[in-house]
Amino acid sequence: xxxxxxxxxxxxxxxxxxxxxxxxxxxxxxxxxxxxxxxxxxxxxxxxxxxxxxxxxxxxxxxxxxxxxxxxxxxxxxxxxxxxxxxxxxxxxxxxxxxxxxxxxxxxxxxxxxxxxxxxxxxxxxxxxxxxxxxxxxxxxxxxxxxxxxxxxxxxxxxxxxxxxxxxxxxxxxxxxxxxxxxxxxxxxxxxxxxxxxxxxxxxxxxxxxxxxxxxxxxxxxxxxxxxxxxxxxxxxxxxxxxxxxxxxxxxxxxxxxxxxxxxxxxxxxxxxxxxxxxxxxxxxxxxxxxxxxxxxxxxxxxxxxxxxxxxxxxxxxxxxxxxxxxxxxxxxxxxxxxxxxxxxxxxxxxxxxxxxxxxxxxxxxxxxxxxxxxxxxxxxxxxxxxxxxxxxxxxxxxxxxxxxxxxxxxxxxxxx
Numbered sequence: 001x002x003x004x005x006x007x008x009x010x011x012x013x014x015x016x017x018x019x020x021x022x023x024x025x026x027x028x029x030x031x032x033x034x035x036x037x038x039x040x041x042x043x044x045x046x047x048x049x050x051x052x053x054x055x056x057x058x059x060x061x062x063x064x065x066x067x068x069x070x071x072x073x074x075x076x077x078x079x080x081x082x083x084x085x086x087x088x089x090x091x092x093x094x095x096x097x098x099x100x101x102x103x104x105x106x107x108x109x110x111x112x113x114x115x116x117x118x119x120x121x122x123x124x125x126x127x128x129x130x131x132x133x134x135x136x137x138x139x140x141x142x143x144x145x146x147x148x149x150x151x152x153x154x155x156x157x158x159x160x161x162x163x164x165x166x167x168x169x170x171x172x173x174x175x176x177x178x179x180x181x182x183x184x185x186x187x188x189x190x191x192x193x194x195x196x197x198x199x200x201x202x203x204x205x206x207x208x209x210x211x212x213x214x215x216x217x218x219x220x221x222x223x224x225x226x227x228x229x230x231x232x233x234x235x236x237x238x239x240x241x242x243x244x245x246x247x248x249x250x251x252x253x254x255x256x257x258x259x260x261x262x263x264x265x266x267x268x269x270x271x272x273x274x275x276x277x278x279x280x281x282x283x284x285x286x287x288x289x290x291x292x293x294x295x296x297x298x299x300x301x302x303x304x305x306x307x308x309x310x311x312x313x314x315x316x317x318x319x320x321x322x323x324x325x326x327x328x329x330x331x332x333x334x335x336x337x338x339x340x341x342x343x344x345x346x347x348x349x350x351x352x353x354x355x356x357x358x359x360x361x362x363x364x365x366x367x368x369x370x371x372x373x374x375x376x377x378x379x380x381x382x383x384x385x386x387x388x389x390x391x392x393x394x395x396x397x398x399x400x401x402x403x404x405x406x407x408x409x410x411x412x413x414x415x416x417x
Contacts, residue, residue: 237357247280
């Protein structure tokens with residue numbers, strides 16, 4: 001993904017002077033803000049600590065202050081910061097924004113913000129402000145893992161099976177029960193894809209799982225751990241993508257081009273190769289409500305990976321929204337564009353077995369305390385019992401929505417073990 005960007009279409013720009021009469025001096029020229037600038041302004045007003053003008057998100061003093069923020073400051077926001085006399089983590093992000101921006105401004109972010117914000121799910125204000133302080137940090141940039149983050153798991157499997165003797169791996173199994181055994185061990189009961197059962201005795205059990213499968217194990221978890229399992233909101237996400245031999249876009253086509261006229265949250269464009277080998281890919285990235293427009297074109301249940309070249313009705317929606325000239329009715333032109341598509345696919349994370357593309361903490365959760373209890377605990381719940389069960393992953397982390405959250409919690413578990 002490129003850095004966060006707002007749609008620049010005129011109908012997505014917001015006139016703050018007109019919307020907040022009496023707060024900002026009227027000017028001869030309207031000052032139009034993008035949805036990302038509105039979100040930034042709201043965060044600055046909630047925190048109230050930048051020396052810059054809290055009516056101007058473009059004031060360079062904000063970014064000088066922002067560039068100095070670090071993990072120490074994020075810890076302060078989680079544990080000490082207050083808003084309107086209450087701990088910041090007790091407040092929903094939507095609730096907090098509505099105190100510093102007008103309803104129309106917040107609604108503009110929700111409706112037209114072409115970036116990953118899940119504001120409509122009203123996440124924990126402290127955590128989601130930290131998410132954006134990181135995401136918009138002047139010294140931060142998005143990075144990638146070559147061949148995708150799945151390669152991390154692939155390499156670990158290769159390393160484990162290459163040992164002498166090799167570590168036994170039970171792949172493609174479903175964990176159905178977990179029990180405390182004697183001698184400080186835990187017992188894992190698993191079901192194979194063919195219906196058989198496997199029982200494993202282990203010194204430690206690391207449950208690197210999202211919320212949906214963890215909920216099936218709640219009867220085996222201590223009450224306080226089960227409460228933490230329920231303390232996150234599953235955020236459903238969908239991706240739909242098309243690869244074509246004749247892209248009308250180029251390397252410099254900015255993200256979000258046409259986003260305001262397509263049922264989506266984001267649009268991203270890519271190109272590769274030259275001449276006859278040139279290919280282009282466009283990706284539709286959606287969350288509710290736009291993702292509901294694309295959900296009927298997922299064929300499989302459960303839906304464990306992207307479906308390639310599945311429901312051909314998806315080709316109609318490329319021509320309707322994403323072709324070089326969506327308004328054309330020339331059948332020859334439309335047929336040529338359809339024939340130029342070499343691959344299309346769709347991935348819906350709201351379906352099982354994941355039930356979410358990412359997770360966000362609910363308001364009211366002090367996550368540093370929650371993570372301490374999730375990182376290592378006993379199935380019996382007794383403080384003196386061996387703390388040999390661990391939960392980690394993006395869903396229960398201090399960096400949700402990205403692989404960083406999974407890696408940071410994995411490191412925390414390793415330190416406990």
